Amino acid sequence: MISSLIPARRGSTRIVNKNLSILNGRNLIQRAIDFSNRVNMDQIAVFTDYSADEVGCDSALIYNRNFLNAQKNSLADEYLKEVLPKLEVGTIALLQPTTPFRSEKLFNAMLSKYRELNDIDVMVASGT
Numbered sequence: 001m002i003s004s005l006i007p008a009r010r011g012s013t014r015i016v017n018k019n020l021s022i023l024n025g026r027n028l029i030q031r032a033i034d035f036s037n038r039v040n041m042d043q044i045a046v047f048t049d050y051s052a053d054e055v056g057c058d059s060a061l062i063y064n065r066n067f068l069n070a071q072k073n074s075l076a077d078e079y080l081k082e083v084l085p086k087l088e089v090g091t092i093a094l095l096q097p098t099t100p101f102r103s104e105k106l107f108n109a110m111l112s113k114y115r116e117l118n119d120i121d122v123m124v125a126s127g128t
Contacts, residue, residue, distance in 0.1 A: 001090035002111070003043040004036035007079060008097050009070040010049050019097045020054065028097035029055045035102055036095065039111070047083045063087075 008029050012018035020027045026034065029046060036044045045063050049070040052059035063086055069079040076094075084092075091114070095102070 001042045001088055002093060003045060003087055003089065003091070004032075004041035004093050004095055005083065005087070006032045006036070006044070006046045006048075006095050006097060007065075007076070008032075008046060008048040008050060008055075009065060009074070011070055011072055013072055019048075020050070023100055027056065028100055030057065031100045032095045032097045033057055033061065035104070035107075036093075039104055039107055041093065042090075043088060045083065045087055047079060 006029060008019040010017060010019070015021065019029050023031065029048070029050070033044055033046065044061050046055060046057065046061045047063045047065050048055070049065045049067070050062075052062045055062070063083055065079060066082060068074070069082050093107075093111075
């Protein structure tokens with residue numbers, strides 16, 4: 001099982017509600033959800049302190065992020081410790097909403113390589 005984890009907190013200090021910024025008709029979180037659907041993720045989890053109504057998505061996708069793990073200095077390992085027990089974990093694809101121009105072709109190639117190298121624990125792909 002490959003799960004898409006989309007961490008999104010409302011506490012951006014430079015751009016208020018940055019993750020809800022509209023780009024080409026959809027907010028950044030919706031774009032990450034849409035991408036996850038297009039690349040056929042088995043599970044999508046939006047780990048956030050936003051509500052489903054604010055994001056504009058099905059409430060089943062929302063996993064509540066506690067206040068302490070939604071601060072500007074919150075570390076990924078801390079919020080992962082909070083959310084992972086709530087998911088049917090196999091492989092996690094961490095999709096930051098603030099990287100909205102992902103390449104499906106590159107992502108699928110990366111997943112294919114990950115499956116080929118099935119003895120590795122982590123693979124990181126960054127950029128567009």
